[in-house]
Amino acid sequence: MALVPRQLVLAMEWPVHRPHADTGKPAVSCRGCAVKCADTKKLDIKFLIPPLMLLMLLSASPVNAAEALSVSDPPKGSELQLFIENDTLARTDRYYTNGIKFGVGLPFDLLQFPAASMIRSLDPDNGADIHVGLFLGQNIYTPRDITIAAPQPNDRPWAAWLYLGGVAQRVRGNRLDTAEIDLGFVGPAALGEPVQKQWHRLIGAAQPSGWDNQSRNEPAFMLSYLQKRRFGNRNADLIVHGGATIGTVMTLVRSGVTARFGRRMTGFGPDTIEPGGAMLRGTRSVDIAPNSSEWFAFAGIDHRLVARNAFLDGPAFSNGPSLDRRNHVFDLSLGFSARLSGFNFSWTRILRSEEFHTRTGGSGKQRFDSINIGFEF
Numbered sequence: 001m002a003l004v005p006r007q008l009v010l011a012m013e014w015p016v017h018r019p020h021a022d023t024g025k026p027a028v029s030c031r032g033c034a035v036k037c038a039d040t041k042k043l044d045i046k047f048l049i050p051p052l053m054l055l056m057l058l059s060a061s062p063v064n065a066a067e068a069l070s071v072s073d074p075p076k077g078s079e080l081q082l083f084i085e086n087d088t089l090a091r092t093d094r095y096y097t098n099g100i101k102f103g104v105g106l107p108f109d110l111l112q113f114p115a116a117s118m119i120r121s122l123d124p125d126n127g128a129d130i131h132v133g134l135f136l137g138q139n140i141y142t143p144r145d146i147t148i149a150a151p152q153p154n155d156r157p158w159a160a161w162l163y164l165g166g167v168a169q170r171v172r173g174n175r176l177d178t179a180e181i182d183l184g185f186v187g188p189a190a191l192g193e194p195v196q197k198q199w200h201r202l203i204g205a206a207q208p209s210g211w212d213n214q215s216r217n218e219p220a221f222m223l224s225y226l227q228k229r230r231f232g233n234r235n236a237d238l239i240v241h242g243g244a245t246i247g248t249v250m251t252l253v254r255s256g257v258t259a260r261f262g263r264r265m266t267g268f269g270p271d272t273i274e275p276g277g278a279m280l281r282g283t284r285s286v287d288i289a290p291n292s293s294e295w296f297a298f299a300g301i302d303h304r305l306v307a308r309n310a311f312l313d314g315p316a317f318s319n320g321p322s323l324d325r326r327n328h329v330f331d332l333s334l335g336f337s338a339r340l341s342g343f344n345f346s347w348t349r350i351l352r353s354e355e356f357h358t359r360t361g362g363s364g365k366q367r368f369d370s371i372n373i374g375f376e377f
Helices: 006-011 046-059 065-069 114-122 192-203
Strands: 013-016 041-044 079-086 095-107 130-142 159-172 175-186 218-232 236-247 250-263 293-309 328-340 343-352 356-358 366-376
Touching: 079 130, 095 192, 095 366, 130 192, 159 192, 159 218, 218 250, 250 328
Parallel strands: none
Antiparallel strands: 013 041, 079 095, 079 366, 095 130, 130 159, 159 175, 175 218, 218 236, 236 250, 250 293, 293 328, 328 343, 343 366
């Protein structure tokens, strides 16, 4: 791996002037003082290098870019999806406070890296019914009071997770199998501090003050498998699911059920941000006309038996803040989804059970909203 030139590192540093502890004046006005302002420091953004290198490595080979860009229209069977989860509408700003995920779904035959050849050799149908997706995502977690700069040992630690991932799906009858791998970083390299500060500046919310308390940078990963089975018809059905995740970020097993009621329903429930939750273009019923529409309302429950949660247990390879985690976590969900001529939209309100407790009490339940927007080609 090539070393980063010192000139580049120096170009990525600049002074940060914070209010003087005594006068309240900007620290830049203290340059003439005999005593150096203790609150003046340099902001080093070398932590941007790891995620940028990961982005270049993972984006270099999965798709034959020349072939994809040589046509005027996106490849048939591809899609774009955007997921946003936030607790703003629930009138809170704490714990799991923001999640975002942007993905691209592609036909399997566009893949050009060696793993594709291996999958084709193992699959009896030569990969004809396998659909794949690539995505970039970020999760942000904070304590209840984000304006406190000091460590808060009796509340949720400051944490963020930035990741790139890939997913493969296959439908056989009423069964959907999904495998997903996520690779990324936790710590300052996950960019939780600048993203949250810029968003709060945009909406006029209180600025977070405690990001200096997050754990150090370290690489992180998750491997996930999820299976869904559908029972019912195009107007009403039940979808049961079960799966497992292993990794330095999360290790858990999960199961649940979702009930849907609507018209001309396809797929296996609403698209969601968690591993295995997003359905790709090819997973929908093959007998649906390209310009058809559908809608449905849904309600569901998901139970997770958690063995590891890096955002509560602390980092895997170093010391960091941690809490007494609850092993059993439940999500109750209620929402609405619609699709019209290749445009998808869904909204979900999620109620999550208590995830941790401390000497001063439990965290209590959390509410947040999930929005999915998708375009199919």
